[in-house]
Amino acid sequence: MNQLRGIGMTSASTRSRMVERLPERGIRDERVLTAMAAVPRHVFVDEALASRAYDDTALPLGFQQTISQPFVVARMIELARAGRELGRTLEVGAGCGYQAAVLAQLAVEVFAVERIGTLLAKARTNLRQMRLSNVRLKHGDGNLGLAEAAPFDTIIVAAAALSVPLPLLEQLAPGGRMILPFGAAEQRLHVIERRRSDYAQTRCDPVRFVPLVAGTE
Numbered sequence: 385m386n387q388l389r390g391i392g393m394t395s396a397s398t399r400s401r402m403v404e405r406l407p408e409r410g411i412r413d414e415r416v417l418t419a420m421a422a423v424p425r426h427v428f429v430d431e432a433l434a435s436r437a438y439d440d441t442a443l444p445l446g447f448q449q450t451i452s453q454p455f456v457v458a459r460m461i462e463l464a465r466a467g468r469e470l471g472r473t474l475e476v477g478a479g480c481g482y483q484a485a486v487l488a489q490l491a492v493e494v495f496a497v498e499r500i501g502t503l504l505a506k507a508r509t510n511l512r513q514m515r516l517s518n519v520r521l522k523h524g525d526g527n528l529g530l531a532e533a534a535p536f537d538t539i540i541v542a543a544a545a546l547s548v549p550l551p552l553l554e555q556l557a558p559g560g561r562m563i564l565p566f567g568a569a570e571q572r573l574h575v576i577e578r579r580r581s582d583y584a585q586t587r588c589d590p591v592r593f594v595p596l597v598a599g600t601e
Contacts, residue, residue, distance in 0.1 A: 388513060393435040394426035402438040402454055409440075409455050413462045419489035420458055425451075428482040428510050442592075445480050447500050449594055452542060456591055457483050460563045461490065463575050463588060464538050471537025474555070476526035476564075476596070481507030481519075483542060488516045495533045497526045499600045527598050529555040536560060543596035544571050553583065565593040 403421045411417060426437035429451060433443050442450040460483075464470060470491040475484050478496035480503070487494045496519065498504040504523050511519055522530060526541070527549040534555035541552070541564035548564065553576070556562055562576040566587075573588040 388424050388427060394424070394437060396424075398438045399424060402440065405440060406455060406458050409459075411455070411458045411462055413465055415490060416458050416462045416465065419461070419486050420454065422489050423482065423485045423514070425454065425482060427513055428480040428485070445503065445506075447503055449479055449500070449503060451480050451482050452593070457486060459589060460540055460542075460573065461486065463573065464540055464561055464563050465490065466561075468561070469537075471557075471560075472533075472535075473538040473540065474530055474533070474536040474552075475540050475542065476529070476552070477542035478504060478507050478521060479542060481510040481521075483540070484519050484521075485511060485514050485516060487540070488514075488519050491538065492518065494519045495522065495530050495536070496520070497522045497524045497530055499523075499525055499597065501601065523600060525598055525600055527551065527596065531555060539563070541565065541596065542593065544568070544591075544593040545596045548576065549596075553578070565591050568595075 426434045429437050429443050440453050440455050442453045472493045473491040475496040478498035484494050484496040501523050529551040535557035537557050537560045539562040544565040556578045560578045565571045566574045571591050575586040577584045
């Protein structure tokens with residue numbers, strides 16, 4: 385419990401200041417802000433980096449992966465919510481489990497897929513401290529989604545794709561919404577909505593993510 389509360393640079397007051405800065409960057413969804421305030425980010429980073437946990441920056445996780453900056457996490461979830469509930473949610477790229485923990489504050493169920501087994505084990509350890517009953521983790525290739533749990537009302541991809549993986553489109557429920565970074569040298573968040581007979585795609589904020597890689601390890 386003391387680790388969750390934190391002290392000094394990992395304290396609840398430091399986390400509150402991080403959340404207070406998000407509206408200055410344009411985050412308006414109060415429920416997203418509340419969800420961000422509920423999750424102690426310092427629990428999800430290495431102890432050596434804990435003092436930087438509430439900076440608005442990405443931090444290294446090892447395995448050439450990063451924990452996304454708080455603004456980007458909030459922005460992706462805000463775009464996913466926009467006028468609707470998240471419902472059953474798939475996260476591609478669980479990483480350390482941080483975004484899954486934030487999503488769990490808002491979604492009915494969260495299914496998070498991670499391709500790197502050692503990193504997934506770290507996410508399990510981190511999330512166990514949060515005692516979340518609505519998060520399921522899976523070791524697998526995120527390009528393939530999670531067919532056994534589909535369809536999903538929301539899909540959030542935490543790695544940059546050069547093309548939208550067909551399985552993810554197929555696993556998006558009618559009326560569902562997918563948020564993913566798109567591109568190589570220049571990346572932007574894209575919102576993809578599944579309509580009755582086709583998909584609508586909207587280009588949004590510039591971002592920087594690690595590439596979406598196939599396979600597992």
